[in-house]
Amino acid sequence: MKKVLLFCLLLVSEYMDAQTTIQLNVDATRVVYNPLYHKAYVAVKDKDPQYSKSILQIDPITGTVEKSITLPQIPFIIRQSHDLKCLYVSYQYEPDILKIDLENFVESGNLNTDNFDVLDFAVLPSDNNTLIVIRGDGGYPDDLVMYKNGVLQPRQESNISDYFSALCMKNDGSRLYAHNRISSGFDGRLVSILDDGIEFYGKTWDYMMPNYGFVKNNNDLVYNESGDILDPFSDSIPKLIANIPIYKIADYSRTGFEYSAIHGSYVFGHALNYHGYISFFHGEHFNYQGSIALEGRIQMIYDLAVVDSDHFILVALRYSTENKILLLVSGKEKDKMMLQQRSASAESNNKQNRSWGITP
Amino acid sequence: MIRKYLLLLILNLAIQSCFGSFVISLPWVVSDIKYSQVRGKLYAVVDALDAEYGNHIIEINTATGEVERSQYVGSEPVFLRLTKDENYAWITLDNIPFIRRVNLETFVVDKDIYLGPTRQYCSPGHALSTILAYNFTVLPDDNNALVLGLQQPFIFSFDAVAKYKNDTIQSNALLQIPDSNYPMCFEPMMQGEFLLGHYQTNFDNVFSRMKILENGLEHVDQNDSTAPAIFMRNFFKVHHDTIYNAEGYVIDATDSCRLKVLGQCKNDIIGDRYGFTFSEAHNAFIYPNLTDKSLYLTYYDRQTFQPVDSVFLFEYPFYQLMMMLELEVINKNCFAVLIGKDYGDFTMRIINTDPNATDDLPAAGAVKVFPNPATGNVSIEGLPLHKEISMYDITGKLLDTFRYDGINVTLDMQPYPRGLILLKITDREQKEISFITKIVLQ
Numbered sequence: 001m002k003k004v005l006l007f008c009l010l011l012v013s014e015y016m017d018a019q020t021t022i023q024l025n026v027d028a029t030r031v032v033y034n035p036l037y038h039k040a041y042v043a044v045k046d047k048d049p050q051y052s053k054s055i056l057q058i059d060p061i062t063g064t065v066e067k068s069i070t071l072p073q074i075p076f077i078i079r080q081s082h083d084l085k086c087l088y089v090s091y092q093y094e095p096d097i098l099k100i101d102l103e104n105f106v107e108s109g110n111l112n113t114d115n116f117d118v119l120d121f122a123v124l125p126s127d128n129n130t131l132i133v134i135r136g137d138g139g140y141p142d143d144l145v146m147y148k149n150g151v152l153q154p155r156q157e158s159n160i161s162d163y164f165s166a167l168c169m170k171n172d173g174s175r176l177y178a179h180n181r182i183s184s185g186f187d188g189r190l191v192s193i194l195d196d197g198i199e200f201y202g203k204t205w206d207y208m209m210p211n212y213g214f215v216k217n218n219n220d221l222v223y224n225e226s227g228d229i230l231d232p233f234s235d236s237i238p239k240l241i242a243n244i245p246i247y248k249i250a251d252y253s254r255t256g257f258e259y260s261a262i263h264g265s266y267v268f269g270h271a272l273n274y275h276g277y278i279s280f281f282h283g284e285h286f287n288y289q290g291s292i293a294l295e296g297r298i299q300m301i302y303d304l305a306v307v308d309s310d311h312f313i314l315v316a317l318r319y320s321t322e323n324k325i326l327l328l329v330s331g332k333e334k335d336k337m338m339l340q341q342r343s344a345s346a347e348s349n350n351k352q353n354r355s356w357g358i359t360p
Numbered sequence: 361m362i363r364k365y366l367l368l369l370i371l372n373l374a375i376q377s378c379f380g381s382f383v384i385s386l387p388w389v390v391s392d393i394k395y396s397q398v399r400g401k402l403y404a405v406v407d408a409l410d411a412e413y414g415n416h417i418i419e420i421n422t423a424t425g426e427v428e429r430s431q432y433v434g435s436e437p438v439f440l441r442l443t444k445d446e447n448y449a450w451i452t453l454d455n456i457p458f459i460r461r462v463n464l465e466t467f468v469v470d471k472d473i474y475l476g477p478t479r480q481y482c483s484p485g486h487a488l489s490t491i492l493a494y495n496f497t498v499l500p501d502d503n504n505a506l507v508l509g510l511q512q513p514f515i516f517s518f519d520a521v522a523k524y525k526n527d528t529i530q531s532n533a534l535l536q537i538p539d540s541n542y543p544m545c546f547e548p549m550m551q552g553e554f555l556l557g558h559y560q561t562n563f564d565n566v567f568s569r570m571k572i573l574e575n576g577l578e579h580v581d582q583n584d585s586t587a588p589a590i591f592m593r594n595f596f597k598v599h600h601d602t603i604y605n606a607e608g609y610v611i612d613a614t615d616s617c618r619l620k621v622l623g624q625c626k627n628d629i630i631g632d633r634y635g636f637t638f639s640e641a642h643n644a645f646i647y648p649n650l651t652d653k654s655l656y657l658t659y660y661d662r663q664t665f666q667p668v669d670s671v672f673l674f675e676y677p678f679y680q681l682m683m684m685l686e687l688e689v690i691n692k693n694c695f696a697v698l699i700g701k702d703y704g705d706f707t708m709r710i711i712n713t714d715p716n717a718t719d720d721l722p723a724a725g726a727v728k729v730f731p732n733p734a735t736g737n738v739s740i741e742g743l744p745l746h747k748e749i750s751m752y753d754i755t756g757k758l759l760d761t762f763r764y765d766g767i768n769v770t771l772d773m774q775p776y777p778r779g780l781i782l783l784k785i786t787d788r789e790q791k792e793i794s795f796i797t798k799i800v801l802q
Contacts, residue, residue, distance in 0.1 A: 162793075228455075239474060242435040243455035245408050287414020295408040 019331030021295050022063045027323040028315045033305040037086035042076035063328045067105045084127035088117040124165040146197045155197025168215045168222045171222040177232045218259035225255045244281045256304025269301035269314045291330035366631045383674045384425035395688035405437035429467045443503040469482040500552045523576050532576025548599040598747040599638040619744040621663035627755035635684035641692045648684045649756030656756035667754045673711045733800040741768045744787040752782040
């Protein structure tokens with residue numbers, strides 16, 4: 001009788017895990033969700049037959065493409081202003097940042113970075129016309145500068161030989177964490193933001209946040225796609241305070257990642273054994289809470305945006321396909337569907353191996 | 361809510377009653393367990409992947425398997441050590457440079473120690489700085505004194521072994537051990553005067569002895585790789601200055617690092633047997649034997665290192681390659697083990713082997729085994745009609761298997777070695793173990 005009951009409960013549980021997915025066949029590279037206008041904005045690469053090199057405004061629930069802006073180059077990074085009224089777009093290996101007015105979804109300006117490529121940028125929270133930019137050439141950074149109303153500010157750091165290439169702004173706009181995502185040192189710098197430019201403030205330590213990707217801010221904690229959580233701002237010594245072991249359930253270090261205040265969770269989109277998942281980790285205790293299993297075979301997930309408690313948008317790559325796609329997933333929040341598998345790195349990197357000298 | 365009911369249901373179903381013992385299977389994925397004799401509680405640190413208690417230390421009632429208290433300790437806990445007075449638990453964390461202490465009375469984190477970054481204790485050659493504590497030991501008679509293996513992220517050896525005391529790493533940390541052999545496992549010896557560390561690679565097998573100073577550690581000497589313990593794994597434990605390891609070797613290391621092998625707790629298992637201990641309750645070394653889908657514990661005499669008794673814990677499905685990572689002795693009849701698939705997730709089971717602990721034994725007197733001790737034939741009466749009888753020696757090695765139809769059988773014991781023999785009788789229809797007993801062959 002108990003086994004029958006258990007089976008029934010499992011069926012109910014399985015039913016509650018049900019999710020629906022809308023697939024948009026656009027060659028997307030990045031996606032952000034804007035809660036002010038309740039729209040999602042998608043950067044599309046050049047191989048897309050319909051929306052090549054464009055920014056799309058889509059309905060985040062139905063996936064309807066409502067508006068589009070054609071770009072002169074392939075979009076690379078998209079970021080929203082603090083007040084959510086503007087979207088900024090940089091291009092791969094190009095010296096421009098496009099500004100889009102999101103209320104009307106029209107271009108409202110362009111910042112030329114004086115023939116330097118834009119590797120990453122951050123928008124000052126208090127001023128949508130002040131940007132901090134890592135400028136470089138051929139993918140390697142040259143300097144870290146501030147543009148205010150399109151004017152290059154005098155105080156800058158010109159010799160950033162440590163290859164800072166990812167930025168994360170403190171919420172009050174007073175400081176910046178500049179992360180090295182290219183070289184093997186993986187170190188970073190703290191940067192003070194002044195009226196007339198920027199100034200190095202301090203150094204974080206090597207291997208403090210080891211990843212090749214970009215970084216994001218949650219309540220002034222910096223986190224990345226590998227689940228490292230760094231506190232760079234609250235003390236003179238930046239501290240790595242937690243690690244979410246996403247590697248245990250992901251085949252690649254590449255994940256879509258975002259802290260969701262709605263869920264109180266860090267949310268990761270990731271692939272494991274050619275299946276896609278949206279997984280939730282507790283916002284304060286950093287432990288696994290559950291996953292939503294995605295339909296079909298997924299090779300990799302590149303970006304993720306949380307719309308609300310039940311809706312998510314992913315930039316994904318289906319198994320054995322070339323172009324990325326957009327997946328609009330409607331699924332119940334963390335239905336505690338425990339993953340039955342672990343990644344190969346989880347099996348080789350565990351306590352009994354390491355404590356007894358068996359190296360992965 | 362549904363998950364909670366599911367867990368309770370699973371927990372309920374998992375309390376399996378069988379053959380005079382009961383097994384409580386606990387669902388949480390944990391990395392380390394320790395039983396406190398003083399407090400009468402089992403403590404475990406739970407992996408980050410656990411949805412309910414991930415990154416927490418939990419206090420478990422060993423009679424019911426229920427979690428009585430839990431406390432977040434950080435992401436993610438790996439090693440758990442109790443202080444000698446069992447008032448505190450120290451915990452190291454994977455991937456972040458912190459160690460934390462939990463007061464077991466109040467069950468709160470009362471020390472949160474940030475280890476780095478600093479270049480002071482790491483090899484300058486690596487030019488790295490962030491350091492993690494990994495394996496460690498609590499020094500006797502001081503709840504706030506540890507010896508820590510300090511490790512760089514992504515490099516699976518220690519850069520240094522350092523003493524932590526009075527809320528700081530002591531200035532005279534042991535920066536380097538000769539031949540670059542950094543011990544992966546270390547234990548205090550001789551009332552905390554010395555520290556013995558062991559490290560093994562494919563080419564080296566080195567014990568290092570260090571003097572524990574007030575302000576750090578000082579290298580004393582080390583054995584060479586031609587020592588008798590050449591084949592020993594680096595994981596060892598210490599009981600009264602005698603060390604014993606995963607291969608069953610028992611070694612005297614009191615005079616110098618010229619190690620003297622006293623004996624070996626042998627069996628036919630190839631490879632290492634983790635989850636071993638010296639049990640004061642049994643006055644014996646206890647090693648696990650995972651054979652023929654069954655987990656046994658074998659007791660070895662502390663003087664002769666010969667097997668003297670054995671206890672069957674439970675069976676596991678044939679497709680699970682089981683590894684027993686930790687063993688904690690709760691009392692003479694009760695054990696907590698940390699088991700899992702080979703290199704997989706590990707979960708706890710609490711096993712009570714007391715024959716009076718359950719009520720679903722074959723009715724008292726229904727099964728008769730005679731004579732016992734025996735010299736030739738052994739008769740068994742009152743068994744299930746369709747049964748399978750498996751015979752094991754004291755180390756858990758399967759000696760023979762028979763299938764019978766009939767409630768009474770007579771076994772010819774002449775072909776089998778003299779000593780203690782375990783008989784396990786399985787009901788072929790019910791697919792359950794219905795009875796287990798021991799007979800002595802003389």
